[in-house]
Amino acid sequence: MSEFESSSFNLSEIGKILYKRRWTIAVFFLVVTTFVTLATMLQKDVYLATAVIRIESEAPNIVGFKEVVALGAQNYWASKEYYETQFRIIKSRPILEQVIQKMRLDENPPFAGASDPPELLAGMVSVNPIKNSQLVEIGVEYYDMNTAVEICNMLVKVYRDQNLATKIDATREALEWLKKERSGRANSVKEAEQGLHQFLVDHNIVSFEERQNVVAKRVQDLSDALTEAKRARIASEVAYNEATQLKKQGNALAIPEVLDNKLIQNLKEELVLLEKEKSKLAAKWKPDHPGMQKVQGQINELQDQIGKEIDHLIEGLRATYTMDQSRENKLDSELEQTKKEALDLSDLEIQYRVKKREAESEGMLFDEIQKRQKETEINKSLPDITNNVRIIEEAIAPEHPSPIRPRRKLSIILGAVLGLLGGIGLTFFLEYLDTTIKSADDLERNVKAPFLGIIPSFTTDEEAVPDELFTHRYPKSSITESCRSIRTNISFSSAGKQLKRLLVTSAGPQEGKSTAVINMGIIFAQGGKRVLIVDSDLRRPRLHRAFKVSRKKGLTNVIMGEASLADVIIPTEVPGVSLIPCGPIPPNPSELLGTERMRQISNDMADMFDLVLFDSPPVVAVTDAVVMSKIVDGVVLIAKAGKTTSEIVRKASRQLEDVQAHILGTVINDFNIRSAGYRYYYYYYHYRSREGDESGGTDKVVRKRVKRRHGEHHSGEHRGSESSGGESGGEGQA
Numbered sequence: 001m002s003e004f005e006s007s008s009f010n011l012s013e014i015g016k017i018l019y020k021r022r023w024t025i026a027v028f029f030l031v032v033t034t035f036v037t038l039a040t041m042l043q044k045d046v047y048l049a050t051a052v053i054r055i056e057s058e059a060p061n062i063v064g065f066k067e068v069v070a071l072g073a074q075n076y077w078a079s080k081e082y083y084e085t086q087f088r089i090i091k092s093r094p095i096l097e098q099v100i101q102k103m104r105l106d107e108n109p110p111f112a113g114a115s116d117p118p119e120l121l122a123g124m125v126s127v128n129p130i131k132n133s134q135l136v137e138i139g140v141e142y143y144d145m146n147t148a149v150e151i152c153n154m155l156v157k158v159y160r161d162q163n164l165a166t167k168i169d170a171t172r173e174a175l176e177w178l179k180k181e182r183s184g185r186a187n188s189v190k191e192a193e194q195g196l197h198q199f200l201v202d203h204n205i206v207s208f209e210e211r212q213n214v215v216a217k218r219v220q221d222l223s224d225a226l227t228e229a230k231r232a233r234i235a236s237e238v239a240y241n242e243a244t245q246l247k248k249q250g251n252a253l254a255i256p257e258v259l260d261n262k263l264i265q266n267l268k269e270e271l272v273l274l275e276k277e278k279s280k281l282a283a284k285w286k287p288d289h290p291g292m293q294k295v296q297g298q299i300n301e302l303q304d305q306i307g308k309e310i311d312h313l314i315e316g317l318r319a320t321y322t323m324d325q326s327r328e329n330k331l332d333s334e335l336e337q338t339k340k341e342a343l344d345l346s347d348l349e350i351q352y353r354v355k356k357r358e359a360e361s362e363g364m365l366f367d368e369i370q371k372r373q374k375e376t377e378i379n380k381s382l383p384d385i386t387n388n389v390r391i392i393e394e395a396i397a398p399e400h401p402s403p404i405r406p407r408r409k410l411s412i413i414l415g416a417v418l419g420l421l422g423g424i425g426l427t428f429f430l431e432y433l434d435t436t437i438k439s440a441d442d443l444e445r446n447v448k449a450p451f452l453g454i455i456p457s458f459t460t461d462e463e464a465v466p467d468e469l470f471t472h473r474y475p476k477s478s479i480t481e482s483c484r485s486i487r488t489n490i491s492f493s494s495a496g497k498q499l500k501r502l503l504v505t506s507a508g509p510q511e512g513k514s515t516a517v518i519n520m521g522i523i524f525a526q527g528g529k530r531v532l533i534v535d536s537d538l539r540r541p542r543l544h545r546a547f548k549v550s551r552k553k554g555l556t557n558v559i560m561g562e563a564s565l566a567d568v569i570i571p572t573e574v575p576g577v578s579l580i581p582c583g584p585i586p587p588n589p590s591e592l593l594g595t596e597r598m599r600q601i602s603n604d605m606a607d608m609f610d611l612v613l614f615d616s617p618p619v620v621a622v623t624d625a626v627v628m629s630k631i632v633d634g635v636v637l638i639a640k641a642g643k644t645t646s647e648i649v650r651k652a653s654r655q656l657e658d659v660q661a662h663i664l665g666t667v668i669n670d671f672n673i674r675s676a677g678y679r680y681y682y683y684y685y686h687y688r689s690r691e692g693d694e695s696g697g698t699d700k701v702v703r704k705r706v707k708r709r710h711g712e713h714h715s716g717e718h719r720g721s722e723s724s725g726g727e728s729g730g731e732g733q734a
Contacts, residue, residue, distance in 0.1 A: 017431050024430065025423035032422055036415025045403035049148035050139045051156045056084055057134065087127045090138060090159050093118045098158045099151065125155065135392060145401040152395035164387040185366040194357035199355055203348055215342045222335040229331050233324035239709075240317040247314065253306075257313050264309050271302045307487040367470075435646045439640045443666045446646050447637060447653040450493060452665035454485035454641075455479070455516060457672055468518040468546035475526065483523045486667055490520075490636070495662045500606040501632040501662070505616045505625040505630045507652035511640035512669035514542050517615045520636075525576030529610040532569065534580045535613045536628060538589035541582030543615055547572045553582025558601055559592050565604055578609070589617075594627040602631050619652035629661035636664055641671045 018025065057079045089095065096118040100106050111117040126139040138156055142148035176557060205211060243255045253268070278295045285292045437443055440451040456479050471480040490499070504517040514537070521531045534545040536555060544551040549570050557563040558580075570579045586592055605612045616625040629635050635656060639649055649666075654665055 018424065018427060021427040021430065024427055025420070028421040028426055029416070031272060032419030033412070034418045035102055036418070037412050040406050040408045040411040040415075043406040044139050044143050046143060046405050047145040047401050048141050048404045049145065049152040049395040049397070049686040050137050051152050051391070051395040053138065053156050053160070054134050054135050054390040054392050055083065055136055056388040056390075057082070062485050087129070087136070089162075090127050090136075090155070091122050091125050093109055093122075093157055095155070095162060095241070096121045098162070099154050102158070103150065103154055105151070121151075122667050124151075135508065140395070141404065145397050149395045149397045155393045156394070160389045160391060161386065162391045167168075167387075185362065185369055187360045189348065189359070189366050192355070192362045194386040196352070196355045196359050199352060205348065211345060212342070215338065218338050219335065219342060222338055224333055226328065226331040229324065229328040229408060233321070234325045236317065236321040242316070243314045243317050253310075255310070257317065261309065261313060264306055267302055267306045267309070271299060271306070274299045274302065318562070324525045397438040410422075416666045436642050437639055437644045437646065437649060437668065440668065442646065443649065443668065446649045447663065448657070449637070449653070449663040450489070450665040452489040452493070452636065452667050454482055454668045454671040455486075455512070455519070456482055457670050465545055468515050469522070471519045471522045471526075480519075480523070483519050484526075485526060486520065487523045487570075490533050490634075490664055493634075497633070499611070499664075500609075501602055501612045501613045501614065501634075503616055503625065503628050503632040503635045504638065505628075505635065506618050506638040506640070507620050507644055507648045508618050509621060511638050511644055512616070513618075513638040514536035514546070514615050516636075516638050516667060516669055517613050518543065518546055521577050521611075521613050522574050524611050524613075525574060528576075530576055532579075532580065532605055532612045533576045534605065534612060534614045534663060536593065536624070538582055538586055538592065538619050538624065539617050539622065541585070543579060544581040547579050549579065549581060551581035553581060554581035555601075556583035556586050556592065558583075559595065559597055561597075564722075565601065565608070569608075580605075590623050593624055595629075599631045619655055620648055625660055626655055626661070629659060630655055632662075634662045634664035638669050639666060639668050643670075 080306065100111065100117050100121060105111045105121070106117050111120060114120045124141045126141070128137045129135070130137060138152060139150040140155065142146045142151060150223065243257065246255050253264075274295060278292070278299065279288075281292055282294060287293075287296075360471065437446075440454075444451055470477070471483050474480055490502070502520075504513050504520065506513040517533060521533045525531045533543060534555060535541045535551070537543075538556060541551060541554075544554075547570070549572075553563055553568050555568065558565055558568055565580075568580050568583070570581065571577075572579050592598065602612065602614075613630055616628050619625045619637075625635075637649075637652065637656075
C-alpha cells in the first residue's frame with residue numbers, strides 16, 4: 001500500500017510526497033508554462049465588432065386580423081423556442097453564404113483557402129441575447145477591426161432582409177394555395193348539398209320526427225296487445241294442463257269446466273238415480289236378471305256419454321290454448337318487425353345527420369378559405385414595417401481598437417498555475433500507482449509483526465571487500481550501527497524465550513536477504529555469540545561466494561547422510577562466524593528441507609552454536625521458506641525499499657501465518673536515508689558518521705560512498721552488490 005492510500009494520510013505526509021517528487025513537479029511546471037507562453041506569443045490578435053438588433057416577439061399588426069404567416073411567437077414557451085430558432089438562423093449556412101457572396105470574402109484569406117468558408121465564418125460569429133429585453137448582440141471576431149465591422153453590419157442586414165423575405169414568400173405561396181383550394185371547395189359544397197337532398201328522396205322521408213312518432217305509437221300498441229295475449233295464453237295453458245292432469249288421475253269430474261257444464265251435471269244426476277235403482281233391484285234380483293242387466297246397460301250408456309262430453313270439453317280447452325298461443329306469436333313478430341323499422345329509421349337519421357354535418361362543414365370551410373384569401377391579399381400589399389427585426393446599433397470601429405485575445409499575461413499566469421497544479425496532481429497520481437514499500441509504516445500496515453529496523457544503502461571503494469562483509473570491515477560505521485539496532489530489536493522480541501534458530505527470508509527475489517543474513521551474523525558475533533550461517537537456499541545459493549569458499553560439500557550432503565556437520569562447517573574470516581554452504585543443488589529442495597532429518601540437523605546446530613541463521617529462497621517464489629519456518633524459532637522478513645510491493649509482502653506474510661510461523665519482525669533493506677520524510681534516520685546516520693571521523697575516520701570513505709549511492713538512487717541507476725553474481729541472479733544487498 002502506498003503512502004497515498006494510508007488511512008493516516010495527513011499534511012505531513014503530503015509534504016513528504018511533494019518534496020520527494022519535487023523534480024517531477026518542477027519539470028511538469030516548466031514544460032506546461034513554456035508551452036503556454038510560446039503558444040500565446042504565436043497567436044494573432046483577434047478583434048471583435050458588435051451590432052445590436054431587436055427581435056420582437058410579435059410583428060406589428062396593422063389591419064387587426066391574424067396574418068397567414070405571423071412573425072414572432074404567441075406565448076412564453078413558444079417565444080423561448082422562437083428566439084432560440086432565430087439565434088440559429090443568424091448563424092445558418094444560407095445567411096452566411098449570402099454574406100460571403102455579397103462581400104466577396106471567398107476571394108481573400110483566410111476564406112480563399114478554406115474548404116468550407118461558411119463553416120469558418122460561423123466560428124467567428126457569436127449571438128448573445130441581452131437579458132430581460134428583446135435585444136440581441138451579434139458579434140464578429142476577425143484579425144482586422146475594419147473587416148470585422150463590415151462583416152458584422154452585412155450579417156445583420158442580410159438576416160433582417162431574409163426574415164422579411166421569408167414572410168413574403170410564404171404569404172405568396174399561401175395565397176396561391178388558398179385560391180386553388182377555394183375553387184375545389186366550392187364544388188365540394190355543391191356536391192354535399194345535392195347528396196343530402198337525394199338521400200331524403202331515396203328513402204321517402206319528409207320529416208324524421210313525424211315518422212319516428214308514428215313508429216313509436218305502433219310499438220306501444222303492439223306491446224300492450226302482446227301483453228294481453230300473453231295473459232290469455234297463460235290462462236288457457238293452465239286450464240288445459242290442469243284438465244289433462246285430472247283426467248290422467250281418473251278424476252275428470254273434478255275439472256272446473258266440467259263442474260260448470262250443465263249437460264254433464266244433468267247426466268251425473270241421471271246416473272245417480274240409476275245407481276240407486278240398481279241398488280234396490282240388487283236386493284231382489286241376481287246380476288244376470290234381465291231387469292238388472294237393463295239398468296246396468298243404462299248406467300253404462302250414461303257413463304260413456306259423460307266421458308265423451310268431458311273429452312269434448314278438454315279438446316275445447318286445447319283449441320283455446322293453441323289459438324291464444326298463435327295470437328301471441330303473431331303479435332310478438334309484428335312488434336319485432338316494428339322495432340326493427342324504428343332502428344332502421346334511427347340509422348337513416350344518423351346517416352342523414354352525418355351527411356348534413358359534412359355539407360355544413362364544407363360550407364363553413366369554404367367561407368373560411370374565402371375569408372382568409374381576402375385577408376392574405378391585404379397582407380401581401382402591406383409595407384416593410386411588418387418586419388419584426390430592427391437594427392438598433394450598427395457596428396463601428398473604435399479609434400484605437402484593442403484585441404479581445406490573446407490575453408497574454410493572463411494566459412501565462414493561468415499556464416503557470418495549471419503547470420503547478422498539474423505537476424502536483426501528477427505527483428499524487430504517481431504516488432498512488434507506487435505500491436512499493438518505502439517506510440516502516442508501510443511494512444507495519446501490511447505485516448502483523450514489529451518493525452526491526454533498516455539497512456541503509458551502501459557501497460565501498462575497495463573491490464577486495466564484498467558488500468556482504470561491510471559490518472565486519474567497518475564496525476563503527478552508521479550502517480553497522482543500524483544492523484546493531486536490528487540485533488537489539490530481535491533480542492527484545494524474544495520476550496524471554498531463547499532464540500537459537502532464525503530464518504531470514506524475503507517476499508520476492510533480489511531483495512537483499514543474503515546480505516542481511518551475513519551482516520546479522522557478523523553483528524551477533526561482534527556481540528559475543530558463536531554464530532553459524534547456513535545457506536539453505538538450495539536453488540540459487542550464494543553465501544559461499546560472499547565468504548569465498550567452495551560449496552562442493554554442504555547442507556545437502558549432511559541431509560543425505562554423505563557427511564557430518566563437522567565435515568561441512570567452515571570457519572570464516574569473521575571471528576565467531578562459521579558457515580555451512582549449500583552443497584550440491586538437489587532436484588527436490590522442498591522435500592529435503594521438510595524431512596525429519598533436517599529437523600534433527602537443525603537441533604544439532606543449535607546445540608553446537610549460540611545462534612543459527614538460515615538463508616532461504618523467497619517465500620512467494622517457492623515453498624522452501626514456508627517449510628523451513630516450521631523448524632526455526634523465528635522468521636525475519638526482508639523487504640527492499642522502493643522495490644518490494646505491498647501486495648507481495650502481504651502474500652508472503654499470509655503464507656507464513658497459514659503455517660503458524662513465528663514472524664519476529666520485518667527489516668527494510670537498501671533504504672535511502674536522505675529521502676524526504678525520513679530526517680530522523682538521516683540525522684542519526686550523520687551523527688554516527690561524525691562519531692566515526694572523530695574515532696579514526698573509519699566511516700569517512702563510507703559516508704562519501706553513501707552520498708554517491710544516494711545520488712545514484714535519485715537518478716534511477718540503482719545498483720545492488722550482487723549485480724555481478726552469476727548464480728545468485730542479483731539476490732543480495734540493495
